[in-house]
Amino acid sequence: MKQHYDAIIVGGGVMGSSIAYQLSKRNMQVLIIEKDGMAKKASSAAAGMLGAQSELEGDHQLFPLAQQSRAMFPVVAEELKSLSGIDIELKQTGILKVAQTEDELTHLKSVAALQRSMGQEAEWLSAEKIRMKEPELSAAALGGFYIPNDGQVSAPLLSKAFAQSAAVLGTDMLEYTKVDSFIRKDNRIIGVKTTAGTYYAEEIVVAGGAWSSHILQKAGESLDVYPVKGECFAVQHDQQMISSSIFLTNGYIVPKSGGRLIIGATQKPGDFDQTVHLHGLSGLIANATNMIPALKEAKWENAWAGIRPQTGDDLPYIGRCPHVNGLSVAAGHFRNGILLSPITGILVADLLEGKPVDDTFAIDRKLLEEVNS
Known part of the structure; x- marks a missing residue:
């Protein structure tokens, strides 16, 4: 396994796997680090509803994004089946x-x-x-x-299909591996120290679901995800x-x-x-x-x-940490993680390529401060 990557994703649920899939489609070298098995937490527990209209009322800030993501599923289902052989049961x-x-x-x-x-x-x-x-x-x-x-889809199969499709495209995966600390050079995060070794990347994305705030604390950041x-x-x-x-x-x-x-x-x-x-x-x-x-x-x-x-405000965080370079977050999707996984993968891939993300989801919209200031 390599030690240097274009991107390291901390978290191997549906969100981390979707991000890895999109980055791999763009020919980036990606590593996913997951503390348990891939998609063993919320991603495998969900019922798999694609409830853009049933979960979100028309005036909700997430409504337009949810509609876009829902519309992607027919194409996503075909793409993932062709790469992984998995039918997500759309x-x-x-x-x-x-x-x-x-x-x-x-x-x-x-x-x-x-x-x-x-x-x-x-x-x-x-x-x-x-x-x-x-x-x-x-x-x-x-x-x-x-x-x-x-x-609806099968949430466990969707998560597995994203992960396997990303692997087919070249993504490496470390399961049952914990991130002990982040490696900082000047004001940039350049890598992670894990229970399986040290790995470096140009970009690191935390997509650890409800555990994201705990992970970010290791980088000296605080995030309102519970x-x-x-x-x-x-x-x-x-x-x-x-x-x-x-x-x-x-x-x-x-x-x-x-x-x-x-x-x-x-x-x-x-x-x-x-x-x-x-x-x-x-x-x-x-x-x-x-x-x-x-x-x-x-x-x-x-x-x-x-x-x-x-x-706290029912909106996910999708964006770069404001106090340190090289570190981004995609977390806080609550009951809409399965629905929003396709569009989140694309948004984060765009972000890492230098394209802006809607300020609605930028992670500095609320208090996000350095713990060790």
């Missing part, structure tokens, strides 16, 4: 955002109207029409809107009960192939513990079976927890 069967109270009904009607005024497809469905579309939904569904352009634990579970049913993903205020139900459904997710800020607790699952089970009573007959498969990276 399904463009839409997402149904459902109201369960009168207040939610009023709010969702206004959201659907706003999105239609922006040229987005958002079909409002009454309680009667929503059950015509998805007959297994109970009377708890008072109405909602159908978003045909939102979809963990939000999310518990999920999967069940199996003999029939395909729903065709579209169901997005609720208190969770989601995502149909996968072969009658499998992923149901989630709890939100526990500040928690790095990946233990699954009965209290969290009991609430998810109650919500899901209230919406789809037939789920009571489904067979249990498994449960897990993912640690999602959140920021």
